[in-house]
Amino acid sequence: MCDGLVQHVSSKDSLAYFDQRDTSGGHFGTSLTPVELCVATPPKTQPRHGMIEPNMQVSAIRRRGGRLECxxxxxxxxxxxxxxxxxxxxxxxxxxxxxxxxxxQIKREGRVLVAVDGWYESPEPTAPHPAQRPAYVTSRQSTPIFIAALAQACENPLGCDGLALVTYGDIASQQQRLLAFNAEDALEWLAPDLGWEQAQQLIERMNATPPHLESGVTVQRPAQGGL
Known part of the structure; x- marks a missing residue:
């Protein structure tokens, strides 16, 4: 499960990835290409500039009035x-x-994308070595990963505003993965007419080619005091 995001990409740059792809109705129905993930050494920049943990602010992309905004x-x-x-x-x-x-309401009005460089993923509880350090997961390509999320964001927050990352996977074993896309496919999540049937198709296509993760590489997560 993800317990820390690395987000260095700016809001302006993340929107630029959709300049040539955005349509008001999305483009659901095309063939998905799951983003190729790998476990790697985290970026060498100062953690406080890009490391995000729960209860911290994160930049997200949503569709409003047929346009994308951060x-x-x-x-x-x-x-x-x-x-x-x-x-x-x-x-x-x-x-x-x-x-x-x-x-x-939130699945209708609050579907958003979070553009990240990568994330820290804790080992599964059933892993052979539960004390293993979190792995830093990133993309093999030099482009951001777009994670599906839900967000309630009001002009006048009432204490309920916030964002939750969306996961999918084997319900029985409780092994869940982040719903992660490349820029070419990310707009599927923001399609206005996305319903349960379309979401199931989305999962099936994502599961057809599961993300590839290299094993045997773990990293030490930056101390919280440096955030």
Whole structure:
């Protein structure tokens, strides 16, 4: 599970990747090419310039009025029905989001993309060596990874604003992966008519060619004091 994002790409640059691709209705139905991921050494820049943890601000891309725009929102969403009773949601399974009525509004109005250089991923609880350090996951290409997310962002925040990353995977084993795209396919997530049936097709196509992760490489995550 992701527990830290590295986001050096600027809002302006992240929008530039869609200049030649954006259409008001998205382009759902094309063949997806899952982003090629690898485990690598994290960037050598100072962590405080790009390292993002839950409860910190993250830049996201959303569609409003047929146009794409960037917003700043806290990583960690507190729905009105959970305020004071549970910690902010940092991750949400796609199947739950698309099938539960409590998420109707945010799945309709709050689908966003988060452009990142990579993320820190904790080992699965069932891993042979649970004390293993988090891995830094990034793209083999020199372009950002676009992660699917849900965000509630109001002009006058009422304490509920925030963002949760969307995951998918094997429900039974509870092994979830981030729903990550390259720029060519990322607009699938922002298609206005995306419903549960289309989301299932999206998962099936993503699972057809699962992301490739090199094994045996772990990295030490920067100390929180440097953020």
């Amino acid at each position: 917003i700043k929102v806290r990583w960690g969403w507190s729905p009105i029905w959970s305020v004071g009773t549970m910690p902010p949601l940092t991750h949400l399974p796609l199947h739950l989001v698309m099938r539960s009525k409590v998420f109707d």
